[in-house]
Amino acid sequence: MAVQGNLRTAPPRTSFFNDPVVRGIIYQVVVAAIVIGFFAWIIVNTAQNLAAQNKSTGFDFLFRTAGFNISFTLIPFDRSSYYWEAFLVGLLNTLLVAVIGIFFATILGFVLGIARLSSNWLISRFATVYVETIRNIPLLLQLFFWYFAVLKAMPAVRDSISLPMGIYINQRGLFVPKPVPDDQFVWVYAAVVLALVLCFALSRWAKRRLETTGKRFPVLLSSIGLFLVVVAVGFVLSGASVSFDMPELQRFNFRGGLELPPEFVALVFGLTIYTAAFIAENVRGGIQAVSHGQTEAAQSLGLKEGDRLRLVIVPQAMRVIIPPLTSQYLNLTKNSSLGAAIGYPELVNVFTGTTLNQTGKAIEVIAMTMAVYLTFSLLTSAFMNWYNGRVALVER
Amino acid sequence: MSIAFVRTDMAPSQSPPTRSSGLVGWARKNLFATPVDTIFTIIGVLFLIWAVPPIYGFIFPTSLGGNAVAPGGTVEQCRVENAGACWAYIAARFNFFIYGFYPISEYWRPNIVFAMGAVLIVPLLWPAIPYKGINALLFFVVFPVVSFYLLNGGVFGLKPVPTEQWGGLMVTLIISLVGIICSIPIGILLALGRQSDLPIIKTLCVMFIELWRAVPLITVLFMASIMLPLFMPQGMTVDKLLRALVGVTLFASAYLAEVVRGGLQALPRGQYEAGASLGLSYWKRMFFIILPQALKHVIPGIVNNFISLFKDTSLVSIVGIFDLLNTVQAASSDIDWASPTQAVTGYLFAAFVFWIFCFAMSRYSLFMERRLNTGHKR
Numbered sequence: 007m008a009v010q011g012n013l014r015t016a017p018p019r020t021s022f023f024n025d026p027v028v029r030g031i032i033y034q035v036v037v038a039a040i041v042i043g044f045f046a047w048i049i050v051n052t053a054q055n056l057a058a059q060n061k062s063t064g065f066d067f068l069f070r071t072a073g074f075n076i077s078f079t080l081i082p083f084d085r086s087s088y089y090w091e092a093f094l095v096g097l098l099n100t101l102l103v104a105v106i107g108i109f110f111a112t113i114l115g116f117v118l119g120i121a122r123l124s125s126n127w128l129i130s131r132f133a134t135v136y137v138e139t140i141r142n143i144p145l146l147l148q149l150f151f152w153y154f155a156v157l158k159a160m161p162a163v164r165d166s167i168s169l170p171m172g173i174y175i176n177q178r179g180l181f182v183p184k185p186v187p188d189d190q191f192v193w194v195y196a197a198v199v200l201a202l203v204l205c206f207a208l209s210r211w212a213k214r215r216l217e218t219t220g221k222r223f224p225v226l227l228s229s230i231g232l233f234l235v236v237v238a239v240g241f242v243l244s245g246a247s248v249s250f251d252m253p254e255l256q257r258f259n260f261r262g263g264l265e266l267p268p269e270f271v272a273l274v275f276g277l278t279i280y281t282a283a284f285i286a287e288n289v290r291g292g293i294q295a296v297s298h299g300q301t302e303a304a305q306s307l308g309l310k311e312g313d314r315l316r317l318v319i320v321p322q323a324m325r326v327i328i329p330p331l332t333s334q335y336l337n338l339t340k341n342s343s344l345g346a347a348i349g350y351p352e353l354v355n356v357f358t359g360t361t362l363n364q365t366g367k368a369i370e371v372i373a374m375t376m377a378v379y380l381t382f383s384l385l386t387s388a389f390m391n392w393y394n395g396r397v398a399l400v401e402r
Numbered sequence: 403m404s405i406a407f408v409r410t411d412m413a414p415s416q417s418p419p420t421r422s423s424g425l426v427g428w429a430r431k432n433l434f435a436t437p438v439d440t441i442f443t444i445i446g447v448l449f450l451i452w453a454v455p456p457i458y459g460f461i462f463p464t465s466l467g468g469n470a471v472a473p474g475g476t477v478e479q480c481r482v483e484n485a486g487a488c489w490a491y492i493a494a495r496f497n498f499f500i501y502g503f504y505p506i507s508e509y510w511r512p513n514i515v516f517a518m519g520a521v522l523i524v525p526l527l528w529p530a531i532p533y534k535g536i537n538a539l540l541f542f543v544v545f546p547v548v549s550f551y552l553l554n555g556g557v558f559g560l561k562p563v564p565t566e567q568w569g570g571l572m573v574t575l576i577i578s579l580v581g582i583i584c585s586i587p588i589g590i591l592l593a594l595g596r597q598s599d600l601p602i603i604k605t606l607c608v609m610f611i612e613l614w615r616a617v618p619l620i621t622v623l624f625m626a627s628i629m630l631p632l633f634m635p636q637g638m639t640v641d642k643l644l645r646a647l648v649g650v651t652l653f654a655s656a657y658l659a660e661v662v663r664g665g666l667q668a669l670p671r672g673q674y675e676a677g678a679s680l681g682l683s684y685w686k687r688m689f690f691i692i693l694p695q696a697l698k699h700v701i702p703g704i705v706n707n708f709i710s711l712f713k714d715t716s717l718v719s720i721v722g723i724f725d726l727l728n729t730v731q732a733a734s735s736d737i738d739w740a741s742p743t744q745a746v747t748g749y750l751f752a753a754f755v756f757w758i759f760c761f762a763m764s765r766y767s768l769f770m771e772r773r774l775n776t777g778h779k780r
Contacts, residue, residue: 034602041606048633055632126439127432128446142760143753144713146720147727151753154734155746340618347720358624368628376617376625383616 052369067365068093074360076351078267089361096356097378103270103352104339107277111338112331114278115285122290133286140283146344148280153272153348160268163260172252174260180271181253184264190246197240204236205229269350273342281338285331292327293319325397329390336386340379353378460486460743461750480741487747491739498733499751502569502724508561512572515549519579527766529773542583549576565643569724571755573643577715577725581650582708588651589658590697594688596659597666607659614656619714622649627721646718654711661703665696698774705767709760716756727752 253263462468626649
């Protein structure tokens with residue numbers, strides 16, 4: 007007789023302790039208890055240690071007067087400023103060095119990465135030697151080299167090395183002319199915005215024309231021309247003028263111009279050169295990841311050289327390059343903390359260094375510093391997830 | 403009967419035209435293929451002519467046509483105008499760069515440790531040599547313990563040498579080796595925890611990994627050197643070197659965990675299921691089936707991790723430990739050897755030492771990568 011009804015057998019009977027679900031719960035309870043116990047132990051110890059040293063905890067120190075000076079600030083800061091302002095100064099200095107470093111490192115890294123793949127033997131050898139040398143030497147050593155051996159060995163102010171365009175280098179840093187726009191310059195800014203809008207509209211129009219009629223329009227060249235013409239017209243009509251505040255040698259130091267301290271220059275130099283070597287490797291890997299068949303396929307479609315790169319090769323290479331590139335940007339931002347070792351007033355130097363020493367609030371200060379870097383990191387991975395989701399290959 | 407005008411033997415083959423073979427052909431193909439290439443080549447050659455002679459002159463001693471002062475020279479020679487690198491200074495302070503403040507009479511102890519390490523690590527890295535298990539046990543467990551007692555002293559009548567006196571390349575190697583050895587088990591456990599089905603364990607592992615990966619090593623070292631004493635029970639002091647070691651190990655294990663995770667994710671699901679269907683327990687499954695395959699695949703990644711760890715050890719100089727970089731930095735203010743090129747020479751020496759180690763490791767990682775790629779790639 008055919009067995010009717012439920013074909014599913016009852017779950018095998020295991021003893022209570024051998025049930026994987028129960029075991030999982032037991033393991034997790036044990037681990038959680040150990041972790042909680044460990045933290046409790048640390049907290050009790052810390053409280054006792056702090057009590058023994060007569061120290062209090064809390065973030066009220068942020069609103070006390072800092073009483074120290076910072077040599078290089080983007081916002082006004084002096085001895086009477088508060089500790090939270092010192093925190094802000096450090097944060098801004100970190101961001102400044104990171105942004106400038108990222109800008110130059112990207113350019114240098116892409117140039118080097120492409121150079122490594124060049125068919126010119128000499129050029130690809132140069133790039134290889136650069137990458138293999140720089141990658142294998144600690145960044146801190148390179149920063150020491152740039153700061154102590156190069157910039158500190160520059161001549162004294164009297165004998166500054168003079169470069170073209172009114173740039174001077176000496177022991178006290180780099181002095182560059184500072185552009186000073188006058189009041190009418192607002193119109194030039196407006197002209198720049200207008201020109202950008204026009205270029206954008208032009209490219210939209212050219213794309214639609216290409217799609218409907220198949221006729222091409224030289225978008226890049228005409229955009230550049232349009233931009234220059236509009237900005238020039240804006241400049242002439244508004245009667246704006248820009249004067250340059252040139253650095254001039256006074257009795258003891260340079261007066262005027264923009265003064266970039268040697269710590270800043272060394273840090274930007276070191277970070278750029280070091281990170282560029284890693285970016286070059288990412289770029290090389292990305293380009294090599296696009297198989298040669300893609301180039302051939304594009305050729306067989308009759309695309310010309312520029313379109314082949316723009317429409318077929320680069321988009322596929324960028325898909326591979328962007329994720330490691332963002333983590334290199336994050337690395338550069340984290341590595342900018344090494345500026346503390348050569349005296350550049352970035353977050354770690356100003357906050358974990360001076361502020362911590364003066365206030366003794368170790369836990370609060372280090373937690374705040376770590377929170378800043380954690381935020382950077384989370385923002386970067388959020389961006390990466392968004393980007394990966396956007397460019398991921400749609401697979402069946 | 404033969405026809406007189408038909409050859410019976412082959413004419414000797416001619417060599418290819420000089421324009422497409424030999425040096426000329428190579429140069430045409432690789433240096434002067436297009437007008438743009440030619441311009442780049444000319445710029446490159448001009449750059450070499452501009453850059454190489456001064457660098458050569460700076461690095462090589464007078465006997466080889468340079469301006470550098472060879473080991474054994476005097477400080478006066480280094481102070482001459484246009485003098486190159488002062489290698490005499492490196493030779494004079496060499497022991498300081500290698501051993502730091504370790505007592506001179508006890509130099510044999512670090513020397514034995516160096517020799518032991520070299521003898522144990524070569525067969526470990528050489529794939530063809532058998533007995534990897536016992537070799538690994540000796541290197542990863544016995545060697546560190548023996549080295550610690552040998553260097554620290556205090557047993558078997560050895561003179562105690564506190565860690566404050568350790569320094570130089572010795573400390574750089576100690577920190578990186580301890581970081582490597584301790585971070586492997588922790589990193590593997592974290593990677594397994596991150597892959598776990600148990601939510602609490604997974605969350606803890608993810609938090610640990612992401613926290614340490616997010617912050618720069620320098621803040622980890624600050625934390626270790628400032629906050630670790632606060633965390634300990636009262637009256638318990640933690641050695642300064644040990645604090646740095648804790649910081650470096652935590653940091654390195656978070657990075658290693660991510661590398662191992664890559665290997666775990668690359669394994670086909672079938673391997674996990676095959677292990678489960680054999681009725682193996684979780685740990686047996688991991689240790690006998692999953693990890694041997696996963697770790698083998700990520701050996702290049704692990705070695706790359708060690709390269710960055712080795713370079714990062716230079717950061718301990720910021721928390722006041724005399725590693726190689728810090729000894730070089732400290733010696734560069736040595737008045738006895740004060741000369742214009744003193745600092746540069748020191749940095750060149752340190753850079754060269756770091757470079758040798760890192761370059762060797764990166765070549766090894768490439769070698770393993772090629773060895774492990776057994777014919778699945780075109």
